Each structure stands twice: as structure tokens, then as C-alpha cells.
Amino acid sequence: MKDFTTLFLALDSTTKTTAKVNALVSYFTKARESDILWTIALFSHKRPKRTVNTRLLREWAAELSGIPLWLFEETYHIAGDLAETIALIIPVNSEDSRKSLTQWIQEIKSLAKTEEEVKKDYILSAWNSLSGEGRFLFNKLITGGFRVGVSKKLMAKALAKHLGKEESEIAHRLMGDWTPDTVSFQELLLSEDFDQTLSKPYPFYLAYAIEGEVESLGDVKEWMAEYKWDGIRGQLIKRSGEVFVWSRGEELINAAFPEFQELLTWQLDGLVLDGEIVVWKEGALGSFQDLQKRLGRKKVSKKTLKELPATMIVYDILEYEGKDIRSLPQSERRQILDSIFNSGEIPSQLSLSEVLEARSWEDLKALRQGARAKDAEGLMLKHSNTPYQDGRKKGGWWKWKLDPYTIDAVMLYAQRGHGRRTNLYTDYTFAVWNAEGMLVPFAKAYSGLTDVEFKAVTKFVNANTLEKFGPVRSVKPELVFELAFEGITKSSRHKSGIALRFPRIHRWRKDKKASEANSLEDLESLL
Amino acid sequence: MAAHKDLLTFNKNGIYCSVAGVYIDPWRKVDKALITHGHSDHARSGSKSYICHKDTLPIIRHRIGKSIEARGIQYGEVFTINGVRFSFHPAGHIIGSSQIRVEYKGEVWVASGDYKIQDDGVCTPFEPIECHAFITESTFGLPIYSWKPIRETIGEMNTWWEANKSLGKPSIISAYSLGKAQNILHNIDKTIGPIYCHGAIIAMNKVLQEAGLFDCDILPVTDDVKNYGNALVLTPGSGINGPWAKRFKQASIGVASGWMNLRGARRRRGVDKGFVLSDHADWDGLNAAIKATGATKVVVTHGYQDIFTRWLCEQGYDAVSEKTLFEGEGSENAEH
Structure with a gap:
């Protein structure tokens, strides 16, 4: 897994496309075909099925680190990434296993129908045989989500460069629901008759x-x-x-x-x-x-x-x-x-x-x-x-x-973001006034503000928290935001009786008080 | 200790010793301020008189004002105010940083300010002081924070600098001008190439140099320098994104901070390289330092104080959490 770790670190430490392409090409040159195939799959969200649930991972990590589970959970909320929290929280060691990426994946897959004790033995010994980044990536193989800014296009570009083929051909070859279990490197990337595969879709x-x-x-x-x-x-x-x-x-x-x-x-x-x-x-x-x-x-x-x-x-x-x-x-x-x-x-x-x-x-x-x-x-x-x-x-x-619909709503709950934004409260629940003068939650939105605005809202949340529920806080209903959305329909599943299509934050209405936000009646009139 | 009033309490001005009528690191103007160290969230302007370690004196004169009424004392030197015995002891955080020991009628409290356990070779290393009650920071009070030895992190910096140099790329490191900058300047391999510093670091180094506290050959960044391709450039964080940094074409940018331990923090900063280097204690360091004091009561301040307090209570300490005015929960700007 060393080569894969090096690749991951290189991809993670730059935002520049050329540097990412170069890192991928240099990895393709060194790595084994099966590892390359898995790398492509992982970066295209073709993760193997999860064989160990994350609750168990959290319990075992807490146990191995000698800390109570609540402390693990609090730390995870702040770090915002489970794989990383586990990697950092369990004691450091100097071991570094020489197993290949493919071997790790096969082993993890083979845990599928095993007893919990077997899984636990395997995971604990894996953690003890890896250090630092290797341990983090092993966890990612189980929990998923390799966010390193490698788009399909970038992947196709690097593979095309490595194999001396056209980027559009590679993009076409990578389409479909292949997995490293159903196709070989040769079949996927080098076969002459790849377009004879009956089900193969074209890139959209x-x-x-x-x-x-x-x-x-x-x-x-x-x-x-x-x-x-x-x-x-x-x-x-x-x-x-x-x-x-x-x-x-x-x-x-x-x-x-x-x-x-x-x-x-x-x-x-x-x-x-x-x-x-x-x-x-x-x-x-x-x-x-x-x-x-x-x-x-x-x-x-x-x-x-x-x-x-x-x-x-x-x-x-x-x-x-x-x-x-x-x-x-x-x-x-x-x-x-x-x-x-x-x-x-x-x-x-x-x-x-x-x-x-x-x-x-x-x-x-x-x-x-x-x-x-x-x-x-x-x-x-x-x-x-x-x-x-x-x-x-x-x-x-x-x-x-079309320009979206907009409505002014009051923020009721805030939740920490993930990854890059785990230090900020970025996910909010919004409410409008009903006929009885109560605030009724009707939408969640987590995009549309700048980092500077998120910081200011986070400051407000820290100073105005009413209650904490894990990573979620209820706050004083004071901030008003204009939400934009694409459509609105009736919904019996929502307390408010309506469901919005693609709601997001349009702007922060600092000029408005909570009492000036829109009402449920205003929303219903858009139905 | 039922009806007994705490020797040190927290009020709107800062950490207060009512018997002596003095404050430790007050965040508002008071008559008499005892200062643990020279960072701006601990040494604030406007108080009538200051007492600090003698090495902190030139720093606060530089930062707060030349004309302030201030007295510097040695580590271990005891002075008494209204029957309360005070002394300063090394905290290992930055030059001059001190834990303040407060003793009255046989009861001992220690306000530690900020501290680190590792010896950075620049400031006097941390010494545990026995006490009944210990006031601790908790900037990195989560079990995910664990530091490598300083020389290992500096080794990473050397390697990175060498690699950039071979590509003709300047190496810029963002680090606080007081503390981290000296830590890096002292420990880095100065044979790799020239070292340039931002004006804020030059000014701070000059103060320390004149006081005989730190010495290192560094160069100012000027318009005359045409090529920084082999150089290491140190700047406070504010310099990185401004027009000042534009001159360093193709530069690789690193940040030296304990927060760099987390991938999310590295990605937020959008830098090329994060170096995990801190002037604060990590999780194990905090726990070891608290244990070494023998204290039964622990007051937890800035950082992850609620979480860390709960943890300490479960370990059998009588721990409480106190918020200081200028620190938010886990603010990344709070690591001075």
C-alpha cells in the first residue's frame, strides 16, 4: 500500500491539476495492474461493500486507545472524519505492513459473512500493523469517501497520458458498472473491442x-x-x-x-x-x-x-x-x-x-x-x-x-460541517412562522454562504446555543436567511406539510429580524 | 474546602487573587497584572503595573509600550503581596513564559498560562510544580493530538526545503513571530540556504537579540533580492495571502502549527504542506503535566475545556471549566 499512500499524499497536498495528473502517472508507472484498477475504482466511488459497520469500528478504536466512547464520539465530531479520527486516536506504532492495496481490499471483503470476533481480531491487528497515513487509508477502504479532488476527467487524462491513448476513449472505457472483480486491467483499458461490450454507456x-x-x-x-x-x-x-x-x-x-x-x-x-x-x-x-x-x-x-x-x-x-x-x-x-x-x-x-x-x-x-x-x-x-x-x-x-423561488426563513438548528469545514457550523435547519405564531421547521440547507459568513454564523452559534444534541445545536431563533429553491410540493412526511426541491442559502438577511421572516402561508401560496 | 474561598478565581477581568488584589493575565485594565507570557491574548495593554519574568519584560515593552510600569523577576524568585507568596517557574511555551505559583496559608495554586512539555532548545524547559490546584490550558485537549519529537518535524522541514531548492522554488513557512519563528530558526538546518523573514519577525528577533535572549542570522525581505529560489522565508500567517507574498514566484507554502495534525485543517488553509509543530502540550503532555503537579483540583481554560474537564473528572480530579474572554471553542486562531 506504500505506493498508494504516496499517491494519496501527493494528490492531497495540491490543488493543481497538472500536479495531480503527474502524481497519478508516476503511480501508474510503478504500481501493479490490480492495484491501479482498484485505485481507479476507489476514486470513482466504486468502493467494495462495507463489511464492518462504523459503530463497531468506533467502539474498538476507543477500547484500543483506552478512552471512553463518549470521548471518542466528541473527538470525532470535531475532527469530522471517522477514518482520520481512528488513525490518530489509537496509539502510534512504528510497524508498516508491506501488503498491497489489492490484498488489503480482498481481506476486508472476505470479512463479509464472518463473526464479529473474527472481524475485531482482523481490524485490531491491521491497525497495529500500520502507521500514520497507511492506517488512515486502511480505514478509508472500509468507510469510503476518498475526497482528493480527482474527477473522472482528471483520472481519464492521467490514464490517457500513461497509456498513450485519447482521453475521450479512456473516458468511454471507464463508463459503466464494472468493478475490479468483474473486469481486468487489460479488459477495461487495453482490449481492442471494449466498445463491443453490449451494456457500455457513453460518457454523458x-x-x-x-x-x-x-x-x-x-x-x-x-x-x-x-x-x-x-x-x-x-x-x-x-x-x-x-x-x-x-x-x-x-x-x-x-x-x-x-x-x-x-x-x-x-x-x-x-x-x-x-x-x-x-x-x-x-x-x-x-x-x-x-x-x-x-x-x-x-x-x-x-x-x-x-x-x-x-x-x-x-x-x-x-x-x-x-x-x-x-x-x-x-x-x-x-x-x-x-x-x-x-x-x-x-x-x-x-x-x-x-x-x-x-x-x-x-x-x-x-x-x-x-x-x-x-x-x-x-x-x-x-x-x-x-x-x-x-x-x-x-x-x-x-x-x-429560471430564477429560483426565494423565501426568508429563521435558523433554528446548526450542525458542524465535515472535512474541510468541520470547524464551522455549516448545516442549518430553517423555519417559518405558522398561524399560531410558532416557528415550523421546513428545510435544511448547507451551501450558499462564503467561508467568512460561515465563520460569523459559527460565532453566533457558539454564543447563542440553547441545547446540544451531539453535533447539532439548537440556537436562539434570531438569524434570518433568504433561501432559494427550485420547486415546492405537498408532503405528508414533513411536519410543515411541504417539501422543497434543492433548497440552498441565497443570502444572509442581516437587515431582517426573525419576526420579519416569511410565514408558512407564504410558502403554501407557491404550491 | 467547604466554606473556603478559592485562592484564584475567574471574574470579568481575568484570573483574580482577592487576598493579594492582583490579576493573572487580565483581559481588562486592572491595577496590578502578573503576566505569564508575552502573547497578546495574555499580555494586554492598559493595566497600571505589570510583573513578569525578566525575559518577558522586553517583549511586553515592545508590544504594549516602552513606558509601562513593569518589573521583571527571575524564575524561582519569591515575592510577597499581602501575605501571598508568588513565584514564576518555566512553562516551556516561548521565551520568558512562566507558570505562576501562588501560595497562601499553606495552600498552593499554579496558573500555568500556556505550556509545552517538549524542549525546543530556545526557551527554558517546562518544570512541573507541585500544587493543590492547577489551572491548565486545553488548546489541544483531544486525544487525536499527539506530537512527534520536534527534531522529526524539523527534519521534515529540512527535506521539504531541500526539495524545493532543487526545483528553484522558494519555501515559505507561516509561523507566529513570537515563539514558533524562533523555534524553527533555532532548529532548522541553516546550511541549506539563506533564511529571510517578514518584518514582524525581524522586529521581534531584534528585541530578543538586544536583550541577549536569541541570536540567529536572518535577512529581511526587500525589493533588492531578485531570487528566493533557494531560500526559506518565514512569515506570520497574515503575510501569506497578502500582496507581500506575491514576490515569491512558484513558492511552496507550508504552515507550522499543531492544527496541521488534522487533514481538514490542512485543506482549509489550502497550503502545500502542513508541519505539525506546536508550542502547546499535546493530549499526553497535558495529562502528564497535570499528573506531575499532584493537584487534586484542576481548572481548565481555553481550548476544548468542556470535553477535557469531563475527562479529568472521570480520572478522579475535581475539575472545573472556566472560559476566558478571548478564546472560543477550538478556534484555530487561538494557538499562540
């Missing part, structure tokens, strides 16, 4: 939000506009009589969306579609909450399928007649898509994203303003010449979302 093209005035994009005639729907991004593959549906998070979601298997009987084959999966019920778009009821399911009941059927609003085609057509300009890909939808029978699980007619930016601005009435989040703008690129790239696609 991700849009940036538009900055500044839309007119700066030039001639409106060069742009294609569509509504931006609030569903989940999906890639639908039909090859050799099989259908695969992928989420943007590269999860195969066939089981959660069995209706797409009906495309098996569709005459077309050898095609890959990109679009938004939404719930479509009684001729109208379902809410995001409806969609959430469909997500993460291994099995969907007949009732749910009937009540909340899913549809893909298709807006792009990446493969046609078995050929990768991503390099064709947007307009040509769209023509192919149109021709498919205009000829023959289209399965009811697919619908075509409408291209919005506009002669001027003014027309588009008006359409954007009307988007909310259509239950859309805003518009997408796509340049007619752009190829389908991989990853987040500027220029070809832009999202042009």
Missing part, C-alpha cells in the same frame, strides 16, 4: 449554466432551444436485442424502470438515446417526488408501475444503426432523431423533446419565463454545430434555468 455530455447575457451567445439561429425537465438524466441503450438504462451516476437502473424492457419488441436496434426520465401520469408530468418513489428500487410493484409510469423525454442520439455518431453536429443528430420519431411506431415509453421555435432572443426569453407553467426548470440551448462531447464542457450546450 454535461452543460454549464449560462453566464451573463444570453445575447452574448451570438446569432439565435445557430441555437436550438428545448425545455429543461426536472427528471433524472438517463442513457438508453438498445443493442443486439437487449435494453440497458443508465443513470448519470452510471448506475444500471433497469430494475427500477422495467417499463423500458418493452422496447425489446421495438424493431429498431443498435441505438443509444440520451434524455430525461420523468414520471408521466394522466397526460401530465409527475413531480420530482413521484419520480423519487421510482428510484433506487430493486423491484417495482405493478401498482406503482401503473400509477407512476416512467417516460424518457429523448433529446439526443449517440449511436444509430450500431455506429457511434457523437461526432456529428447537433443538427444532424437531431434530424436522425426526428426521422426515427416520424417513421413507424414509437414505444409509449419514449417521447421526443420539443424544439422551441424562436426568431429572436426575446422570443426565447418569453418562452423561458413561461417554462414554470410547463413544469420545466428553464431552457437548454444547444449549438447546431456541436458534437456530443464527453463530460462537462463549455460552449456547445448551456442550461438556462
Whole structure:
């Protein structure tokens, strides 16, 4: 694990992309193929299944350090990272095991169905055979979350450099739900026929939000506009009589969306579609909450399928007649898509994203303003010449979302952040006034303030704490914040009776007193 | 000790000895202030008269004012105010830093100010003083804080400096101008290259040098210097992000602080390298120091005082937590 530790330290000690790429390349040159494969997997959040729960880890660490569990827990709240807390709290030793990354992972995996005592013996002896960073990384292999600023793109860049291949090819190869257990280094990165893997998705093209005035994009005639729907991004593959549906998070979601298997009987084959999966019920778009009821399911009941059927609003085609057509300009890909939808029978699980007619930016601005009435989040703008690129790239696609809803709310609870922000209270619960003059909590938000503002709020929290519940504190209801959110729906699961979509802090209303915050009635009027 | 009043108490002005009518490290203006050491959260301006260790005297004259009424005394020298016997003893924190021993009618209290157990080779090392009640800091009062020997951390600095030098990159270390700066300057390998310092450190070194307390050849950062590629540059934290630091092109930036023990703190600071170097006691150091005093009563001040107090109570001490005015809970700026 030495090489991996060195790599981790190098990645962790810089924020510069070139330095990170160099660190990865130098690791790839030295490390064994199986270790490289696991490294790629770990940094792409393909962690092996957790075989020891963290409660046990905490108890054993406290026991080994000779401290009471409460002291361990308090320390963990402050350090903000379990793997690190354990690594630092148990006594220092000078041992340093020579086991490889792969061996550690295999051993941890083999604990899966063992008795607690076996796990304990293994973990304690592992802790005693590692020191410092090695111990920290061993813990991370169990608890997960390697946040070292290695994006997929950066990983692809480094691998491309190491293997002398195109970055886009590597990005494509890394797609899908492979794990080091199901694929070898050779198969994943070097095989000639990787694109023959039936289920292999393409990297998603991700849009940036538009900055500044839309007119700066030039001639409106060069742009294609569509509504931006609030569903989940999906890639639908039909090859050799099989259908695969992928989420943007590269999860195969066939089981959660069995209706797409009906495309098996569709005459077309050898095609890959990109679009938004939404719930479509009684001729109208379902809410995001409806969609959430469909997500993460291994099995969907007949009732749910009937009540909340899913549809893909298709807006792009990446493969046609078995050929990768991503390099064709947007307009040509769209023509192919149109021709498919205009000829023959289209399965009811697919619908075509409408291209919005506009002669001027003014027309588009008006359409954007009307988007909310259509239950859309805003518009997408796509340049007619752009190829389908991989990853987040500027220029070809832009999202042009509506301004969010806003509401002024009072902070009731604050919780410490994690990682970089563990010294600050960054996660807040907000409330609005109900008709009886009580504050009703309705949303949590943990982003939108600057570090300086978080520091000031933290100072307030420290001085105005009413009660402590572990890492959470209730505070005097004095601070008012403007929250922004994308949507609002009724919810029986929340005390307030409403649920917000993507709430975040817009700004700190230092000019307002708690009594001037909005009411639940104000919120309900947005429903 | 039922009806007995504590020899030292905490009030709005600071740590108070009512029998003698004096304060230790007062944070407000008082008549008579006993000062443990020269850091600005302990030695504050405005009091009518000051008593401190003789090595602290030039520091507070420099920081608070030349004309203050102040008296410096030796370690171990006893003076009596209204029947209360006071003496100063080494705390090992920075030059001149002292624990203040207070004795009245056979009862002994020690206010330790800030302290560290490791010998940094610059200031007089910490000495445990037997007492009935001990006032301790708890800046690093959590079991995740454990320091390596100073020479090991300095060794890491030497290696890092050498590596930067071979790439022609300046090495900048952020460290407090009083304490950490001298600790590094004394211990680092001065044969690697020239050492430059920020004006604040130059000024502090000059004060110490004139008093015969510290000597080290360092150079001021000026516009005349064209190339810092082989140099080590020391600056207080304020220098790192300002325009002053712009001149050090391609520099690698390190921070020397006990907080660097945590990855989150390193990432927050956004620096290239964190060196775990502190002038405070770590967890084991705090526990060992308290034990060595033989005290049964412990008053815990700035740092993680609530957690550390609970821990000490479970260890059988009569421990209480007292908040000082200028320290928040675990503030990273509080490590002086």
C-alpha cells in the first residue's frame, strides 16, 4: 500500500491539476495492474461493500486507545472524519505492513459473512500493523469517501497520458458498472473491442449554466432551444436485442424502470438515446417526488408501475444503426432523431423533446419565463454545430434555468460541517412562522454562504446555543436567511406539510429580524 | 474546602487573587497584572503595573509600550503581596513564559498560562510544580493530538526545503513571530540556504537579540533580492495571502502549527504542506503535566475545556471549566 499512500499524499497536498495528473502517472508507472484498477475504482466511488459497520469500528478504536466512547464520539465530531479520527486516536506504532492495496481490499471483503470476533481480531491487528497515513487509508477502504479532488476527467487524462491513448476513449472505457472483480486491467483499458461490450454507456455530455447575457451567445439561429425537465438524466441503450438504462451516476437502473424492457419488441436496434426520465401520469408530468418513489428500487410493484409510469423525454442520439455518431453536429443528430420519431411506431415509453421555435432572443426569453407553467426548470440551448462531447464542457450546450423561488426563513438548528469545514457550523435547519405564531421547521440547507459568513454564523452559534444534541445545536431563533429553491410540493412526511426541491442559502438577511421572516402561508401560496 | 474561598478565581477581568488584589493575565485594565507570557491574548495593554519574568519584560515593552510600569523577576524568585507568596517557574511555551505559583496559608495554586512539555532548545524547559490546584490550558485537549519529537518535524522541514531548492522554488513557512519563528530558526538546518523573514519577525528577533535572549542570522525581505529560489522565508500567517507574498514566484507554502495534525485543517488553509509543530502540550503532555503537579483540583481554560474537564473528572480530579474572554471553542486562531 506504500505506493498508494504516496499517491494519496501527493494528490492531497495540491490543488493543481497538472500536479495531480503527474502524481497519478508516476503511480501508474510503478504500481501493479490490480492495484491501479482498484485505485481507479476507489476514486470513482466504486468502493467494495462495507463489511464492518462504523459503530463497531468506533467502539474498538476507543477500547484500543483506552478512552471512553463518549470521548471518542466528541473527538470525532470535531475532527469530522471517522477514518482520520481512528488513525490518530489509537496509539502510534512504528510497524508498516508491506501488503498491497489489492490484498488489503480482498481481506476486508472476505470479512463479509464472518463473526464479529473474527472481524475485531482482523481490524485490531491491521491497525497495529500500520502507521500514520497507511492506517488512515486502511480505514478509508472500509468507510469510503476518498475526497482528493480527482474527477473522472482528471483520472481519464492521467490514464490517457500513461497509456498513450485519447482521453475521450479512456473516458468511454471507464463508463459503466464494472468493478475490479468483474473486469481486468487489460479488459477495461487495453482490449481492442471494449466498445463491443453490449451494456457500455457513453460518457454523458454535461452543460454549464449560462453566464451573463444570453445575447452574448451570438446569432439565435445557430441555437436550438428545448425545455429543461426536472427528471433524472438517463442513457438508453438498445443493442443486439437487449435494453440497458443508465443513470448519470452510471448506475444500471433497469430494475427500477422495467417499463423500458418493452422496447425489446421495438424493431429498431443498435441505438443509444440520451434524455430525461420523468414520471408521466394522466397526460401530465409527475413531480420530482413521484419520480423519487421510482428510484433506487430493486423491484417495482405493478401498482406503482401503473400509477407512476416512467417516460424518457429523448433529446439526443449517440449511436444509430450500431455506429457511434457523437461526432456529428447537433443538427444532424437531431434530424436522425426526428426521422426515427416520424417513421413507424414509437414505444409509449419514449417521447421526443420539443424544439422551441424562436426568431429572436426575446422570443426565447418569453418562452423561458413561461417554462414554470410547463413544469420545466428553464431552457437548454444547444449549438447546431456541436458534437456530443464527453463530460462537462463549455460552449456547445448551456442550461438556462429560471430564477429560483426565494423565501426568508429563521435558523433554528446548526450542525458542524465535515472535512474541510468541520470547524464551522455549516448545516442549518430553517423555519417559518405558522398561524399560531410558532416557528415550523421546513428545510435544511448547507451551501450558499462564503467561508467568512460561515465563520460569523459559527460565532453566533457558539454564543447563542440553547441545547446540544451531539453535533447539532439548537440556537436562539434570531438569524434570518433568504433561501432559494427550485420547486415546492405537498408532503405528508414533513411536519410543515411541504417539501422543497434543492433548497440552498441565497443570502444572509442581516437587515431582517426573525419576526420579519416569511410565514408558512407564504410558502403554501407557491404550491 | 467547604466554606473556603478559592485562592484564584475567574471574574470579568481575568484570573483574580482577592487576598493579594492582583490579576493573572487580565483581559481588562486592572491595577496590578502578573503576566505569564508575552502573547497578546495574555499580555494586554492598559493595566497600571505589570510583573513578569525578566525575559518577558522586553517583549511586553515592545508590544504594549516602552513606558509601562513593569518589573521583571527571575524564575524561582519569591515575592510577597499581602501575605501571598508568588513565584514564576518555566512553562516551556516561548521565551520568558512562566507558570505562576501562588501560595497562601499553606495552600498552593499554579496558573500555568500556556505550556509545552517538549524542549525546543530556545526557551527554558517546562518544570512541573507541585500544587493543590492547577489551572491548565486545553488548546489541544483531544486525544487525536499527539506530537512527534520536534527534531522529526524539523527534519521534515529540512527535506521539504531541500526539495524545493532543487526545483528553484522558494519555501515559505507561516509561523507566529513570537515563539514558533524562533523555534524553527533555532532548529532548522541553516546550511541549506539563506533564511529571510517578514518584518514582524525581524522586529521581534531584534528585541530578543538586544536583550541577549536569541541570536540567529536572518535577512529581511526587500525589493533588492531578485531570487528566493533557494531560500526559506518565514512569515506570520497574515503575510501569506497578502500582496507581500506575491514576490515569491512558484513558492511552496507550508504552515507550522499543531492544527496541521488534522487533514481538514490542512485543506482549509489550502497550503502545500502542513508541519505539525506546536508550542502547546499535546493530549499526553497535558495529562502528564497535570499528573506531575499532584493537584487534586484542576481548572481548565481555553481550548476544548468542556470535553477535557469531563475527562479529568472521570480520572478522579475535581475539575472545573472556566472560559476566558478571548478564546472560543477550538478556534484555530487561538494557538499562540
